[in-house]
Amino acid sequence: MVQLQAESLVPTDFGNFRIMAFSEVDNNWMPHLAIVAENTDFSKPVNVRFHSECITGEVFHSKKCECGQQLDAAMKYMAENTGIIVYLRQEGRNIGIINKLKAYALQEQGFDTVEANLKLGLPADDRDFTVAIEILKKLGIAEVNLLTNNPLKLDAVEKSTVTLNSRIALQMPSTKESKEYLQTKKSYFGHLLEDETETQIKATD
């Protein structure tokens, strides 16, 4: 069971956020983070994004995936509309950065994002969103609008006691480097991605 270990207000380029660190022990170097936009009211349906870590995309601006753009778009959305990002330390769909780089090396040889993980003897996706739900509950959030294209994240909320009020699509335009990756997400994982669109953030229901 994770506990809130520390929290502080942090001004960002997008606006002011309260960053809260959750882990089982207070000396954990990789705590999950809740990044809460100011004026977010937890007693109403809350805009929420579960975001799995991607150091290559978010820090080093890799063009292989759209994770960095999604995180920035989510921060902008939360700053403008209130809400919270649950930043999960699940690098590489939870196989870790070393394995993700091994998978990228296989991708250089022509394997796609799923095949590369499987060739390494690892699951295509090793994530579980239970801890994200746990964090929502600790914050007293009962109802959410989830910013995602990933059906597994929607399932995780639907199977929990947190109510899924709506999905908000978070689709980034593809690039020549990310096109195939996004196509595999759609065909293998069933991501709710429109064929090609200028749409960035859109409420669907």
Ligand SMILES: Nc1nc2c(ncn2[C@@H]2O[C@H](COP(=O)(O)OP(=O)(O)OP(=O)(O)O)[C@@H](O)[C@H]2O)c(=O)[nH]1
């Ligand atoms: N193993 C592996 N992981 C990758 C690869 N490309 C990106 N990732 C990881 O995929 C994860 C993407 O997580 P999210 O941004 O939460 O997105 P998502 O699960 O696709 O769902 P959305 O909510 O629709 O964005 C991150 O942990 C990335 O590090 C890859 O080629 N191989």
Ligand SMILES: [Zn+2]
């Ligand atoms: Zn990424």
